Amino acid sequence: MELSAVLAAASGLGFGFALIVAIGAQNAFVLRQGLRGEHVFAVVAVCAISDIVLILVGISGLGAALAAAPALITAIRYAGAAFLFCYGLLAARRALSSATLVAEPGSTVALGATVATALALTWLNPHVYLDTVLLLGSFANTYAGADRWFLGLGAMASSVLWFTGLGFGARRLGPLFARPMAWRILDILIAVTMVALAFGLVFAQ
Structure with missing residues (x-):
């Protein structure tokens, strides 16, 4: 592998982490x-594969086509804002509920519903398109040439590493x-984050 390809992949890895390591809908979920x-x-x-698909879309040049369709971006922005706002309300409701908040052993939410939520938090979030598709x-x-694709591989690796570490590494916080x-407290933070993102999307210029 040529040095330029290695440097491109390293740039993609760093750039990908810079975009993804932030408080957002995906990370909170x-x-x-x-x-x-x-x-x-x-x-x-779901989150890692979705990111990989979006990175491929951006690197292939389709990001420019998306940027040329402002009406589509606007529709996605409002749909995403509505979803994030509702999800924030649900988190607030959990935080204020008198029911037991400690997770019981085993799953309490169906796999299909969980996957659907993860997909919605990804594909209905305009920030994903703006960052992953357009900016990246x-x-x-x-x-x-090929260096562009090596950069994409680095960015894809950052998504896989981040979501894997966040999802499975969270277990270390189990005692807390x-x-x-x-x-x-976690649900309050999630609620505030989701509602803030929703209002940010609605009032974005």
Whole structure:
């Protein structure tokens, strides 16, 4: 492998981490599922594979076509805002509920519903398109030839590593979340994050 390809892959890895390591809808959901030990592999797989597909779309040049369709971006933005707002309300309801917040052994939410939520948090979030498709795609286009694809591989690796570490690494926080108050605080933070993202999408210029 040529040095330029290695450097491109390293750039993609770093750039990918810079985009993905932030408080957002996906990360909050993956963290919560990891803490609960509920369908973790499925959630990690959905988020990582979705990112890989979006990165491929951006690097292939389709990001420019998406940028040329502002009406589509607007529709996705409002649909995503509505979904994030509703998810935030559900998190707030969990936080304020008097029911037991500590996760019981075993799954309490069906696999299909969990996967559907992970898909919605990914594909209905305009930030995913703006960051992964448009921003990463534009950055990749500064590289010539095959180096552009090596950069994409680096970015894909960052997604797989991040979601895997976040989902399965969350179990190390298990003792902390053995107390109901810890879950209440987590859900409050998730609710605030989701609602803030929703309002940010609605009032984005």
